[in-house]
Amino acid sequence: MDKNLTEDSSSPPPPRPKWRKVAYGGMQTGYDDNYTDETFLDEMVMNANVVRRDLLKVMKDSISISQYLSIVALVVLVWFHTLQSSLDENSLLLLDLSLLALGFLVLLLTEEKMLSLTLLLRYLTNITFFTTGLYILAPVYQTLTRSISSDSIWAVTVSLLMLHLFLHDYSGTTIRAPGALKSPSLTSCISVNASVVASVFVASRLNSRGHVFGVMLFSLQVFLFAPLVSYCIKKFSFGLHLVFSFGLLGLTLYAVYVVHRLLFVLFLVVVVVVNVVCPYWLIRMQEFKFEINGPWDEAKLCFDITD
């Protein structure tokens, strides 16, 4: 090359063949290994997987999150009242039974597949086993944390609930109705575990066996089956879902207000943030989203082919 520049000889370099984009054939003479021609970026696709959202839809979807937050707040309130001995055993047990019946009713009404007798019987046996197991374990739970100080218990409970809220599956439900396709992911299982352990810790602070049994039953019912119920309602009719959510929200706000003003303000702020501020923020940030996909991406294996 230098020779060509310094000399004035007029022998041009031999013309190199046109570069072809092929996967085989080895090195093409005259071109580097990582040569790209001008058609390289033609197949670029931008923002292929981005979902177009509008504000109202996002706000409507975030109602589920605040609904679940209010359910968890209600559970904490019941714990609080039981620890303060405002709720006694019988009313607890009544609460449990009524919730169970209500939940069953909702499931029966909203799901068509629930009407078969065998399914009902299976549910019934499961629930019987579950209740018997809890009744047997209640004395063990009662004295479990006597030697641990209360502060540690509250700290552990709060952190476990935080973990539960972070890892919770807000779009679907962990306990599926029979016949569901996908199995629950690991994070949703871990969130269920965290909630169960938190309820065990709280229950171990109570005085009598009946209290322990009632609180455990209540917490487990709500944590395990409330997502399923709300998922069924949402699938059945969106309007019903909205009504249900607003009702729960109002109930929770009132109950928290009765107990503690500051917590009420905090809860309100959280609800507003989740429902209004976060969707707006999301929509604002969407403008900056810029995804690039192209033929240079790694191939992804596609497992569920539905033909």
Added chain:
Amino acid sequence: MNRQCRIWLPKLLSSSDDSTTHNSLLFGWFVSHHSSSCLDVVVAFITDETSLSGSSLQEVLNETNEKMPLSLRNKAAFTLLGRYDTCLGANGNALKNVTDEDLYSKVESNDGLLEDLRKDSVSSYWIHMVNDSSSEHGIRMHHIHWNGDIVSQCDVHVIVYETPVFGSHHFSLSFWNASPQIKAPLKKPNWVGDLHKRQPLIEMETVILSMNCAASAELTYKKLSTYLETSSRKFSVSYLMSTCVWWLLATLISSLSSLYYSLIKLFNVLSSFSIFSWVRIASRRLLKNTWINFRIRSCQILYWPIFLQENDTRSISCVEDAEKAARHRHSTWSAMAVDLVLGNMIGLALMSNTGDVCSWLFHFTKEFTNDILRSGCVWLMGVPAGFKLNTELAGVLGMVSLNVIQIWSTLWIFIASFIFYLIKAIAVMGITFGATVSAAFVIDVITFATLHITALHWAITLVYSHQIQALAALWRLFRGRKMNPLRQRLDSYGYTVKQHVVGSLLFTPLLLLLPTTSVFYIFFTITSTTINSICMFIEFAISIIHATPYAEIMIWLVRRRRFPSGVWFEIENYRKNIHNSSSDPLMVSNLRSNFLSIGQILLPHYTTMFSGISASSLTTSARGVLSGNRMPSKLGLDLPPPRPWMHLPLRQYWILCHGSIISSSEKGSNHDLSHRSGQTS
């Protein structure tokens, strides 16, 4: 390159200055090396000009060679080495400053016979040495026939050694007591083994072996060539007296030994009856250690005369091998004798102080049960060391332990009256059968007496280990993993929600009850380990008593020279081209030997004892304590292996004992005689 030659001369030859022998013949071995310019000449002995010649000489040489050990025969053959001339001047005195012309004239004049011998000799070397007063030691090599060449100029190194004699000294190159350790933790590639298999350049081992066989070679040659009988025993009064004493001693010992043997046979016969078979089975399970040691003792009683009567040391030509055989012969009876002496000491001490021992034992057990066990359990049920335990669970565990301890101590109150007779039984066993059997019996009694602690420890280990395993499995459940025992790894696994719920419901109580269980577990592990370590210490002492080589120690104390461990050369003089230009460089040195220390003798025996244990097994068992595995209750030290039992009739056994003692005393006296005769000649 100049050829090099080492000549190994026995001391008697180099220091003899009377010139009665001239024109003598040298016998010994030529040891050639891989490099062809190096030769070792080991001179065994020197004789006058022999009447044998030709084929008869060759026959005698072959027969002598047959008596040598196989490893020596493979490397070098016993042969006629050459000739040794003393130069006499005309007046019959040894000349100083002999010149070569005189020498050559001497050489030519009188040895048609020697030249014939040289030509007949099978080996390709022939050496001609002269007695030359001009050199310091009077020995000089004149010339050497080396594979057909006559070489007079070569580097000569004369090494003077004292002929090894059995019972006095011998030479050895290596640390011969080291048995090859069978531990190969890492697999080595093949070429490493090939490295070690390389032939050494210098065949020192063959040279040392030939030196060790020199004395027996001389004896054999002289016996074969001159048909002399071995010197007849001198019949003297002292000899007769010693023979009588030995005979009496042999009778006494063999009678005692036959008594033991008949006892053991009676025992065997009794226990083979079907009535007593359940007794035998039960005692074998309960008194395991005692059975093992008793079996070892009975094998020792049977086999000691057989070992003592083993090889005839006269037939072993290499002194080193003879020494090893002698050590092996005396091993069994010396071990048994020391053990019996120890047992008698301990047994007599126990017999005279039985009452004191009894009361001390009672006091100790009461203190142990009350102050350590019972109060320990009560302490654990409260708030031990500031740990706040779960009161219910601690209460349950504590009450169970206290009840078990109470039951056991109630049972032992009944047995308390028999303790006195038990101690007397231990003493009697020590006196009759030796210290090891009674110590093993003590181990078994301790194990039986602390059975309640062992049972409690086993139960709490069960609970603790299952709790730990369940916690580990539940933790894996929370992570979504499952243990794959085939591949020994964790795989991801999708558990159902029900399994998750039940798992988390169970996880909390297991985790929060763990401190309580682990506190009890630690307490019982400490107690049980203390008792086990006492038993292990006694087991260690038993193994030490079995493994120590008493015969070797006694021999080492008396005569250290019988334990060589290496050679070194003490240089006397070195002359190089000083007077004449024709004289060759000559170096004369003495062969000296290093000796073993007592630690080097004892160490291989003790390391074989510990061959079953390794450091990794200790760390494994220590780690196992944390996860709830049981600690081993025995060290697992090696004991001498029990040999197969032979059924000899009693009379034959008595004759065997008697004969072995008499023959070993004869060997001892014979070697004394030969040793004395070797020194004076």
